[in-house]
Amino acid sequence: MTYNMRQGIGGDGRLGIERIAKVIEEANADIVALQDSDTARISTGNLDAIRFLSVRLGYYEAYGPPTRDQNFGVSILSRFPILRWETILLPSLEAQRVMVWADVQVGSQTLRVYATHFGDIDEERPLQARFVRTTTISAPSPRILLGGINSQALEYCPGEGCSESAYNVLASVWTDGWTAAGRSLTDSAGFTWPAASPAIRVDYVFLGPGMAVESIEAPRNPLTQIASDYLPVIARVLLP
Helix, strand or coil: CEEHHHHHHHCCEEECCCHHHHHHHCCCCCCCECCCCCCCCCCHCCCCCHHHHHHHHEEEEEEEECCCCCCCCCCEEECCEEEEEEEECCCCCCCCCCEEEEEEEEEEEEEEEEEEEEECCHHHHHHHHHHHHHHCCCCCCCEEEEEEECCCCCCCCCCCCHHHHHHHHHHCCEEHHHHHHHCCCHHHHHCCCCCCCCCCCEEEEEEECCCCEEEECCCCCCCHHHHHHCCCEEEEEECC
């Protein structure tokens, strides 16, 4: 599952980390990548949202960076043990963006999980995508990439050509779980923002070599459409 939790601030403007917990609980997700996630943010009353969620739901946690300075946090929650994890700074033109990776012990296999959240600036996202592609292309398998890349699959990229859109850069080495499940790039069922009336798909589950997807959805219900301004994406994947 990948989910931009908007620091727990819902579509009604209220802080509600418990609603985020319920979305994850209803999804029954084994591994969750969270964007706009906090470990202690002034705007949310210094609440350590990730610690709250990990304790409330019984997950292992990995996160970065600490968001006391109002950075954009990225976190991984896992039912399976996290063996090691690291935060990597992405090339950023404005607010610092990051990628977090974690090695997760799933049975006898180690799954490399990447979670990231790209910037809002058009010129910034291709830089970040190329960095992620270079960083992950030779990573251990099996591997999966989760996150919000603020880029649509058919995004127009002025000045660089659409081959350089963030989505296309990543899709050159990663498999989009949505299309791998037989869904169309333009299928509105995959739109994730804004949650109340989704118009675009900017949140993704990308699969590494040998991975397969059984099902994928961006669930729309009264809870997901109010808990954050983004919908979660939930995929059932098969390890090789």
